Amino acid sequence: MYLLCKYVKEKTDTTVIMSGEGSDEVAQGYIYFREAPSVEEGDKESRRLCKDISMFDVQRVDRMSSAFGLEVRVPFLDHTFTSYYLSLSPALRAPKKGIEKYLLRYSFDDTNLIPKETLWRQKEGFSDGLTTQTKSLHQMIQDFVEEKMTVSDLDGSNQQYPHNPPVTTESLYYRRIFEGFFSGQGHLLPYFWMPKWLDSSDPSARTLKIYKQ
Known part of the structure; x- marks a missing residue:
């Protein structure tokens, strides 16, 4: 956007x-x-x-x-x-x-x-609709983050950020950027926006089993 x-x-x-x-x-x-x-x-x-x-x-x-x-x-x-x-x-x-x-x-x-x-x-999600069917934007971002961070970086993030603790390296990457500008203001976002009634760790609809290619 x-x-x-x-x-x-x-x-x-x-x-x-x-x-x-x-x-x-x-x-x-x-x-x-x-x-x-x-x-x-x-x-x-x-x-x-x-x-x-x-x-x-x-x-x-x-x-x-x-x-x-x-x-x-x-x-x-x-x-x-x-x-x-x-x-x-x-x-x-x-x-x-x-x-x-x-x-x-x-x-x-x-x-x-x-x-x-x-x-x-x-x-179709706004960001995914601007990319290809074979590789959507959320996958491109994840590939980018993997070059910057590892899963071990998540260790201790629950204690560091008790409100809305990051659940993936991508969300931790965003949180660190946010904290760099607005330190200690994470409570302003009440919760993560996520799909309901389905198991998913990513808000992209392309990760859902009911998504039709």
Whole structure:
């Protein structure tokens, strides 16, 4: 997102840009929502994500765009849309036929506004969608970190960082960068953003067993 905002600033005259932030939280767009044990649990998780989004995706887009003097509009977080969408039955908002964000997609079906191959394609993480199918960005980053750190570097990290202790060398690498700028402020992030109902040590959807190549 940082690189995209940098490109917009340097290569275009655009100041105000549209972003899809919020659609995955409101409309259950993350792939792991397919594994929700019930529509009620899916609804509960959706509302939890909406409640905490200001600490994650929205903060990210705000910081990255502000770094280059851009203004972002997030129509999926318009209060009239979110209030209406979340007022619908949880059963309507749940994934269907193995497709996340089904109701939102279906509302555009047969409108000719969005090509069907785009409308119905699988959810792809922003960073992974910018890289190849054979090697996604999270793998490239892991390869980079492996050149900088080893698993033994994790020894004692639980004691050093008792709040949100790093669980991988990659997360430790990020934590050390963060502490270099904001020492002792790790508590500002309440928890790690991670998929629910599935076993994974990485937030990338490509690590999930239910990800379809």
